[in-house]
Amino acid sequence: MPLVDMPLDQLLTYLGRNPKPSDFEVFWDQALAELADTTPSMTLTPKAISADFAECFELRFHGTRGGHVYAKYVRPKGKKNCPVLLRFHGYSASSGDWSNQLAWAARGFAVASMDCRGQGGGSHDMGMYQGMTLRGHIVRGLDGPPEQMYFRNVFLDTAQLARVVADFDEVDASRMGATGGSQGGGLALACAALAPIKMCAAVFPFLCDYKRVWEMDLAKDAYDEIRYFFRSFDPRHEREDELFTKLGYIDNQHLASRIKGEVLLLGGLMDSITPPSSYFAAYNKIKGPKKHVLYPDFGHEGLPGSDDIIWEFFQGL
Secondary structure: OOOOOOOHHHHOOOOOOOOOOOOHHHHHHHHHHHHHOOOOOOEEEEEOOOOOOEEEEEEEEEOHHHEEEEEEEEEEOOOOOEEEEEEEOOOOOOOOOOHHHHHHHHOOOEEEEEOOOOOOOOOEEOOOOOOOOOOOOOOOOOOOOHHHOHHHHHHHHHHHHHHHHHOOOOEEEEEEEEEEEOHHHHHHHHHHHHOOOOEEEEEOOOOOOHHHHHHOOOOOHHHHHHHHHHHHHOOOOOOHHHHHHHHHHHOHHHHHHHOOOEEEEEEEOOOOOOOHHHHHHHHOOOOOOEEEEEEOOOOOOOOOOHHHHHHHHHHHO
């Protein structure tokens, strides 16, 4: 078959190219301590949606470094001890329509779908960044201290969402799942690493193994801002090691060993936007139960039957 990446046998053993900062574990332990000291100041506002079996709410809370985070929250009407599914969207998008959450509520799940700060939905990034902010969230904050990096704080938003929803009376906090595609897949993995997530389903996850993407000449589309940053601020790559090491703080392959829950990975082997090797670098470092479902002839696009596979997977919640 045609290949845009490694053969499958190599994907299953590949352990990544992007360097891991020497203080990576301390960095994330300190980040979680900062999150623990960040008061969510949560509010729930009812939303009128025609659904006899569900109640809908606009959920707002505070994240680290001035984040004001919005999520759609839907719960089954009159039920207790519900499993809860945290849903994350693709790059630049939003949590989508309310009706997209209702199928899970009809099944008995509480559902929280988060908008990423400063993207296409209702969340706002109130932080201050050193360096350029013209283009792209991967490199936002890259010229400042790593604690300032945009995705460091969005990763923490996913954990704050889990923390907030776990306190709801109707939720069984021991049965939490996370899912999403592309950026949402990367955030689902990050959430599973930073919060007590029992099951995680990630579809061609973004935010993995940046140096591998660069070396494949695929720093375009979703990863275009990496090329822009080098061309504008380090055209001779004199800081290459420094910059890729700093990106390592927000690389899911380095967070993956923290994941304790079960993971389902789905992807297309012809994906040139989030190439399979980038996210297999993370998958191969997951120590807990895991399985993958692959589509040899598909790229970064709808994967036939994948929604049904994910639906059945979360039966385990």
